[in-house]
Amino acid sequence: xxxxxxxxxxxxxxxxxxxxxxxxxxWWLFGISFSESSFFPVPPDFYLMPVVARNKDKWLxxxxxxTLASILGGLFGYFIGAVLxxxxxxxxxxxxHLEKELETVxxxxxxxxxxxxxxAAFTPIPYKVFTIAAGLFxxxxxxxxLASILGxxxxxxxxxxxxxxxxxxxxxxVFKYFNIxxxxxxxxxxxxxxxxxxx
Numbered sequence: 001x002x003x004x005x006x007x008x009x010x011x012x013x014x015x016x017x018x019x020x021x022x023x024x025x026x027w028w029l030f031g032i033s034f035s036e037s038s039f040f041p042v043p044p045d046f047y048l049m050p051v052v053a054r055n056k057d058k059w060l061x062x063x064x065x066x067t068l069a070s071i072l073g074g075l076f077g078y079f080i081g082a083v084l085x086x087x088x089x090x091x092x093x094x095x096x097h098l099e100k101e102l103e104t105v106x107x108x109x110x111x112x113x114x115x116x117x118x119x120a121a122f123t124p125i126p127y128k129v130f131t132i133a134a135g136l137f138x139x140x141x142x143x144x145x146l147a148s149i150l151g152x153x154x155x156x157x158x159x160x161x162x163x164x165x166x167x168x169x170x171x172x173x174v175f176k177y178f179n180i181x182x183x184x185x186x187x188x189x190x191x192x193x194x195x196x197x198x199x
Contacts, residue, residue, distance in 0.1 A: 025055075026065055029047055029048060030069040031069070032044050033065070033066045033067075033073060034072055034073035034076070035073060036070065037071075037073030037074040037076070038073050038077035039077075039128060040128075044070060044156070048156060048159055048160060049159060052159075052160045053163050056163070063156045063157045063159070063160035067149075067152050067156045070121075070148075071145070071148050073131075074127065074152070076131075077127075077128055077131025077132045077134075077135065078134050078135035080092070080132050080135060081133060081137075082135030082138065083135070092128070109139060113140065113144075113147075116130065116147075117130055117139075117143070117147035117148060117151065118151040119151070121150070121151025121152045121155065123155075131144075
């Protein structure tokens with residue numbers, strides 16, 4: 001079963017990579033970014049990077065599209081958690097085996113909802129779990145939107161800017177270490193915010 005899912009994901013990834021380089025790249029990027037925030041498993045970075053590498057002068061435009069679509073998708077995930085959890089939400093959690101993660105997210109929200117959403121939005125942590133959980137636990141919608149804008153915006157604009165500077169040749173290297181670098185940067189931001197709150 002696991003091999004079947006991996007093969008399907010690889011097929012979807014290759015299919016999208018073929019289409020994202022065409023004239024409808026922005027629409028593919030929008031759709032991928034929207035869906036990843038609520039149910040699609042592959043991060044938008046995989047598609048944002050080659051698009052910007054081929055259109056360096058439009059890096060701000062594509063970063064904006066990715067960010068906007070991702071936030072809108074996050075709001076859709078919030079809606080799933082708030083209104084459709086018993087049907088769609090539970091099914092998605094079951095498909096991705098995220099039951100334990102959902103419980104953990106609830107604990108994170110009680111500690112600091114803003115930091116939790118920001119971290120999930122910026123790092124490779126599955127953002128969709130947090131968007132659905134935010135709706136399920138009735139997280140303040142304004143905190144959710146603000147943290148999502150900051151986290152998703154910083155992430156995608158950084159990725160797009162790196163691709164503007166270094167292009168397609170370095171994309172594989174950048175993405176290989178993307179998880180580590182984003183987690184490290186997110187920790188620095190969290191520590192800075194915590195320092196400001198305390199002192």
